[in-house]
Each structure stands twice: as C-alpha cells, then as structure tokens.
Amino acid sequence: MSTVNDGFSPDRSAPLLGVRNLTKRYGSDGTAIDGVTFSAVAGEILGIIGPNGAGKTTLLEAVAGLLPVNSGDVFWRGEPLHVGRRRDVLFYLPDGVRPYQDQSALQVVWFVGSVFRRSEADIKSTIEALGLQPVLRKRVHALSKGYARRLMLTIGLLAPHDLLLMDEPFDGFDLRQTRHVMGLLRDQTARGRTLILSIHQLPDAERVCDRFILLSAGQVRGSGGLAQLRAQTGLPNGSLEDIFLALT
Amino acid sequence: MRPTAPIVPLLAKELREVTAGRALWTMLLLVCPLVGYSFVQAVSLYSESSAAALQSPVPARSLSPLDGILVPTFGSFYVAVTLLFPFVAIRVLGQEKESGALRLLVQLPYRPSTLIAAKFCAVLAAWFMVSIPALSALAVWAILGGHLAAPETLNLILGHLLYGLLAGAIGLLAAVIADNSATAAIIALAVTIGSWVLDFTLAGRSGLSAWLLQLSLTQTLRPFEQGLLSAGLVLGIAAVIGGLAALTVVWLPPGTSVRTKVIRSVSCVLVIAVALTVAAQIRASGDLSEDRRNSFSSADERLLASLRRPLVIKVNLAAEDPRYIDLRRNVLAKLERAMPDVTVVLASERSSVANPSDAYGQIEYVYGDRTDVSRSTSSREILPLLYALAGTQPPAPSVGEEYPGYPLVVSADAVLLWFFGGLPLLIVLAWRRIRRLPPDKGSLVHQGVKP
Numbered sequence: 094m095s096t097v098n099d100g101f102s103p104d105r106s107a108p109l110l111g112v113r114n115l116t117k118r119y120g121s122d123g124t125a126i127d128g129v130t131f132s133a134v135a136g137e138i139l140g141i142i143g144p145n146g147a148g149k150t151t152l153l154e155a156v157a158g159l160l161p162v163n164s165g166d167v168f169w170r171g172e173p174l175h176v177g178r179r180r181d182v183l184f185y186l187p188d189g190v191r192p193y194q195d196q197s198a199l200q201v202v203w204f205v206g207s208v209f210r211r212s213e214a215d216i217k218s219t220i221e222a223l224g225l226q227p228v229l230r231k232r233v234h235a236l237s238k239g240y241a242r243r244l245m246l247t248i249g250l251l252a253p254h255d256l257l258l259m260d261e262p263f264d265g266f267d268l269r270q271t272r273h274v275m276g277l278l279r280d281q282t283a284r285g286r287t288l289i290l291s292i293h294q295l296p297d298a299e300r301v302c303d304r305f306i307l308l309s310a311g312q313v314r315g316s317g318g319l320a321q322l323r324a325q326t327g328l329p330n331g332s333l334e335d336i337f338l339a340l341t
Numbered sequence: 342m343r344p345t346a347p348i349v350p351l352l353a354k355e356l357r358e359v360t361a362g363r364a365l366w367t368m369l370l371l372v373c374p375l376v377g378y379s380f381v382q383a384v385s386l387y388s389e390s391s392a393a394a395l396q397s398p399v400p401a402r403s404l405s406p407l408d409g410i411l412v413p414t415f416g417s418f419y420v421a422v423t424l425l426f427p428f429v430a431i432r433v434l435g436q437e438k439e440s441g442a443l444r445l446l447v448q449l450p451y452r453p454s455t456l457i458a459a460k461f462c463a464v465l466a467a468w469f470m471v472s473i474p475a476l477s478a479l480a481v482w483a484i485l486g487g488h489l490a491a492p493e494t495l496n497l498i499l500g501h502l503l504y505g506l507l508a509g510a511i512g513l514l515a516a517v518i519a520d521n522s523a524t525a526a527i528i529a530l531a532v533t534i535g536s537w538v539l540d541f542t543l544a545g546r547s548g549l550s551a552w553l554l555q556l557s558l559t560q561t562l563r564p565f566e567q568g569l570l571s572a573g574l575v576l577g578i579a580a581v582i583g584g585l586a587a588l589t590v591v592w593l594p595p596g597t598s599v600r601t602k603v604i605r606s607v608s609c610v611l612v613i614a615v616a617l618t619v620a621a622q623i624r625a626s627g628d629l630s631e632d633r634r635n636s637f638s639s640a641d642e643r644l645l646a647s648l649r650r651p652l653v654i655k656v657n658l659a660a661e662d663p664r665y666i667d668l669r670r671n672v673l674a675k676l677e678r679a680m681p682d683v684t685v686v687l688a689s690e691r692s693s694v695a696n697p698s699d700a701y702g703q704i705e706y707v708y709g710d711r712t713d714v715s716r717s718t719s720s721r722e723i724l725p726l727l728y729a730l731a732g733t734q735p736p737a738p739s740v741g742e743e744y745p746g747y748p749l750v751v752s753a754d755a756v757l758l759w760f761f762g763g764l765p766l767l768i769v770l771a772w773r774r775i776r777r778l779p780p781d782k783g784s785l786v787h788q789g790v791k792p
Binding site: 154157158159160161176179180181184185187189190191192193194195196197200203204205207208209210230232248252 | 349
C-alpha cells in the first residue's frame with residue numbers, strides 16, 4: 094500500500110503531549126474511555142484508530158479540555174497541562190461541525206484568521222491550499238460535505254498551535270481529495286507541527302499516520318508504528334486492518 | 342502571558358450572527374404593528390381627553406404625555422420584549438451550541454468573559470434594533486406636535502433598556518444551560534411569564550408574598566414609568582444582569598464539570614444576593630417626571646430636608662388596603678425621598694381587615710418626642726401635621742411650579758400606514774441587504790480576500 098509518510102522521521106526524543114489514565118464515564122451509560130494512556134512526539138502524525146463508538150471523539154475532546162473527565166492527566170512537554178491552558182498549546186477540530194451557517198465561507202475563514210492574527214497572505218495561501226476558492230461566497234449551510242470539511246481544515250490550518258487534534262479529517266473526501274489533504278497535513282508536520290488524527294477508515298490511517306493508537310470499546314488495544322504493531326501481533330505482512338482485527 | 346486576540350473580529354462576528362438570524366427580524370416585524378396600534382390608540386384617547394381639557398386649564402394639568410402616550414406605547418414594546426426578545430438572545434448563543442461551533446469558539450484566544458461580553462454587545466445591538474418602532478413612535482409624536490420632556494423620556498427608555506438587557510441576560514443564561522434552543526426558550530419564558538404570574542397572584546400582599554413580588558421582572562419598570570430614577574433600582578438591575586452574565590460565563594466552558602459549575606454558580610448567586618441587599622439600602626433617587634409627581638413642591642422638599650430628626654410612621658393598615666396604597670404613593674414614597682431619616686412601620690396584617698378594630702386606619706407620626714395621629718392619606722393634611730410636630734411653619738406656596746399639562750387634539754390614524762406599511766417595508770429591505778453577501782469582484786487575488 095502506498096503511503097505519504099515514507100522516509101519521515103519525527104523527533105522522538107521527548108513527548109510533546111502525554112496522556113495518562115484518562116477515563117470518562119457517562120453516568121449509567123458506561124465508560125466511554127477507560128484508562129487511556131499514550132503520548133505524541135513533536136512532528137509526528139499520530140492516528141487514533143478505531144471503529145465507530147470506540148471512544149475516539151471522546152478521547153480527543155477530553156484531551157482538548159472540551160469534555161470533563163473522571164480521572165487522568167494530560168502533560169505538555171512533561172509538565173501537567175491544566176484544562177484551562179489546553180487551548181494555548183493545542184487546537185481541536187471537531188467532526189460534523191458547520192460553524193456560522195448563515196455566514197459565507199469567506200467570512201468564517203476571515204474571522205478565524207483575524208482572531209489568530211494571520212496575515213492576509215497566510216489566509217489566502219491556506220484557502221488556495223485547501224481549494225476553497227469556488228465556494229468562498231457561499232453560505233456555510235449551502236456547502237457540500239466535502240467543502241464543509243475543507244472549510245474546517247482551513248480553520249484548523251489557520252490556528253497557529255503546535256499541536257492539532259482532528260476528528261475524522263478525511264470524512265467527506267474522495268480518494269483524490271483525501272490524498273491531497275494527506276499531503277497538506279504532511280507539509281504541516283514538516284513545518285514542525287504535530288497532528289493527532291482520529292480516523293475510522295484504516296486504509297487512510299495507514300497511508301498518513303506515523304504511529305497508531307488502536308482504540309476499541311474505550312480502551313487502548315495496541316500502539317506504535319506499523320512495524321511495531323506487526324511484530325506485536327506476529328503478522329509481518331499484515332495491514333492495519335489485519336492488525337486491528339487481531340488486537341481487538 | 343497568554344496571547345490576546347483582537348476584539349473587533351469577535352464583535353463583528355457576533356453582530357453578523359445576530360443580524361443573520363430570522364428571530365431578530367421576525368420580532369422587529371411583529372413589534373411594528375404592535376407598537377403602532379398601541380401608539381395610535383394612545384393618541385386617540387389622549388386627543389379625546391385633550392378636547393375636553395382645552396376648555397379648562399385644571400383638567401389640562403392632568404394630561405401628561407408620559408402617562409398618555411409614552412407608557413402605553415412602550416407598554417406594548419415591553420410585552421414584545423418579554424415574549425420575543427429572549428428568543429433573539431437565545432439564538433446569539435444557542436445557534437453556536439447546536440451547530441457545534443461553540444467548541445471552536447471556546448478554543449479561540451479569548452477569555453470566556455470576553456466571549457460573553459461580546460454576546461452581550463450583540464444583544465444590546467439587537468435591543469436597539471427592535472426598539473426602532475417604539476423610538477419612531479416618539480419621533481412621530483413630536484412631528485404631530487406632541488410634547489416630549491427629555492428627562493422623563495430618556496428615563497423611560499433607560500428603564501426599557503435595562504429590562505431588555507435583563508430579558509437578554511436570562512435568554513443567554515438559558516441558552517448556555519439548556520441542551521438546545523427549545524429548552525432554553527421554555528426556561529426563559531418560564532422566568533419572564535412567571536413574573537406576570539407573580540404580579541397577578543401576589544399583588545397587594547404583605548410579608549413573604551410582597552418580598553417575592555419584588556423579584557418580578559415587571560417591577561423593574563414601574564418606577565421608570567413614573568418618571569423616577571432610583572439609584573438603588575438601577576444598581577440592583579445592573580447587579581442582576583452582571584450576575585446572570587457571570588453565571589453564563591461559569592456555564593460556558595464545556596470542559597468544566599457540572600459539579601464545579603454548580604459550586605461557582607452558588608458563589609455567583611450569593612454575590613448577586615449581597616449586591617441586591619446593598620442596592621436595596623441605596624435610597625438616592627431623582628424625580629425626572631416633568632410634573633414632579635414623585636415629589637412635594639420645591640419649598641416643601643427644602644423644608645422637609647432640613648428636618649434632621651428621625652420620623653417614625655406607624656401605619657395601622659393592611660398592605661393590600663387601597664388607603665395604604667394611596668398613602669404610600671401620595672405621601673410615604675415622597676417623604677422617604679425628601680427626608681433624611683424616615684421609618685415606616687406597617688402595623689396591621691391581613692387579619693385586621695377581617696376584624697377591624699377602632700385603631701385600624703390610624704396612622705401615627707412620631708417626630709422626636711412628639712406624636713400625632715391621622716387617618717388621612719393626602720399630603721395636604723399630613724404635611725401641616727408634620728410641620729406642627731417639628732415646630733416649624735409651613736413654607737409659602739410655590740408660584741409658577743404648577744404643571745401646565747400638554748393637551749393635544751390630533752389624529753394619528755394616518756400613522757398606521759407607517760407602522761403597518763412603511764416601517765415593515767424598510768425592515769424587510771434592510772434584512773435583504775444585510776443578508777446579501779459581499780459582491781464578487783473577481784478573483785480572490787484581486788479582491789484581496791477580505792470579505
């Protein structure tokens with residue numbers, strides 16, 4: 094399988110983000126995530142992999158500080174990262190959000206760019222990189238699913254944070270668009286950003302991610318690079334799908 | 342130190358959001374005929390009274406545009422604000438909550454208090470927009486030749502502004518607490534319409550009922566409608582608005598646990614209670630009514646202000662007794678404003694009404710070591726009594742202080758065209774213009790991206 098991350102070597106000297114024993118329970122509905130522990134190193138793309146309902150979104154929102162947790166800690170460069178400070182160092186891009194639906198895509202992009210004090214050139218280049226030009230004057234509610242996703246990615250790329258958390262960033266894209274966006278994300282890591290992506294399409298994850306956290310029923314079933322996971326499962330030629338099925 | 346973001350894009354976004362919603366424009370369109378009909382009816386009744394009063398100066402003195410025109414016109418605006426404005430305020434926050442945009446918003450480099458302050462600015466702008474029909478009624482009244490006294494008019498507008506902000510603050514808090522806008526609307530209307538229920542069921546009661554009645558939102562407007570600017574009331578309303586805003590800030594961050602939010606909310610409620618208690622002690626007020634209905638004559642006011650000893654008034658009447666209501670309006674409220682130290686003791690409870698004793702109806706005045714009793718509720722009899730107790734001569738009657746009254750016979754039927762046609766048409770045109778997206782002037786490069 095082709096990948097876009099061949100030859101990439103992120104700095105694994107110190108974790109940028111550390112998550113330890115994160116647990117979130119929803120009343121009597123049960124545990125959404127249960128003692129999740131993982132870390133992300135600077136410059137990598139870390140994939141949170143799992144089927145629908147595995148707890149990926151809950152995990153990302155808990156890490157982003159948008160969801161109160163029952164227990165667990167988050168660390169930034171080894172230091173505890175209080176909930177109130179999360180937004181200073183990381184930015185979370187939720188799935189299925191169409192922000193400010195009565196405004197045009199351009200107004201929304203311009204708002205976010207202005208808030209983050211991005212230059213007009215930056216805003217323009219980000220719009221062009223995501224191919225958002227044809228729909229800039231359309232209202233957000235009128236955007237197709239693919240363009241709505243591009244709008245969200247534009248917002249994410251305009252955020253100046255070192256770490257981006259993205260929930261299902263390829264949802265709504267066809268194969269060609271997915272590969273294009275993967276290239277864009279890879280460019281971001283080349284500039285020093287770290288990405289944590291929640292992905293339920295395992296082939297997409299295998300193409301773009303450097304490492305994986307395999308999540309099932311709210312628990313981490315395995316973690317590491319593809320080679321490590323293959324060794325762990327004894328599937329030397331196994332795909333991510335094979336590995337996931339073996340571990341869950 | 343945290344990086345701070347510019348406030349202008351946030352304010353611009355909030356204004357775009359509130360003007361993009363149908364709730365604001367729908368309310369504006371509904372307010373037009375409501376206010377227009379009330380205004381025309383008020384002018385009609387005022388003209389009928391004026392026609393009789395023009396023959397004699399005495400009835401003319403009772404013709405005040407504040408009572409005859411402003412209060413009825415703004416009264417319909419008040420109804421609209423009570424029933425509809427919470428929906429406008431709810432949309433300011435509820436839309437973002439329902440679409441998920443709130444999760445983006447709270448990650449932007451703004452404090453939660455800044456985010457809520459920007460939303461309050463949007464609510465304030467929305468109130469100014471929905472007040473356009475009522476303000477235009479004032480302009481029409483002036484064009485028709487009607488009299489407007491600036492202090493009492495501005496005071497009334499201030500009262501409605503504070504009431505609107507109060508309704509808006511309730512809407513914002515409901516939106517942040519509730520899961521969706523429908524639930525938020527139910528919460529907000531339960532509070533605003535609940536105030537009406539309090540008014541209807543507890544009016545004229547004493548004790549706990551009277552205290553509960555003070556919590557009614559509608560009570561906030563009454564002094565303004567009487568031309569009274571009370572510092573305690575303004576500070577009390579400001580404290581409640583500020584407290585509701587603080588509660589909204591507490592409940593905004595989605596990452597904070599409910600337990601923490603509840604603990605912080607209790608703190609907020611305590612601070613509001615303390616602020617209200619402090620505000621209730623502030624008795625400074627100004628009578629801005631042109632006819633000085635809340636004051637005695639200037640000479641009486643000066644003389645009463647010079648009476649430095651404590652005055653204790655023991656009223657042997659039930660709170661719901663019409664005589665007590667008269668006494669409070671005609672004498673007690675004015676005395677409390679004019680004299681430095683007045684204590685009113687309401688001696689009778691409801692049981693006294695059923696079994697009245699000989700003493701029922703008596704009002705005892707204690708000034709220093711001297712006492713007198715009266716059953717009158719009129720200042721014409723009570724002021725001389727007080728001067729006698731104080732051992733001073735009544736002041737000479739003031740000359741030229743009589744309120745002349747402003748009778749005006751005019752027909753405003755044609756004005757209905759403005760409120761039912763012209764103004765709604767302008768509103769629709771403005772709505773269309775605001776909803777229109779920026780013109781496409783070519784490529785992104787040529788237009789420099791800016792929206």
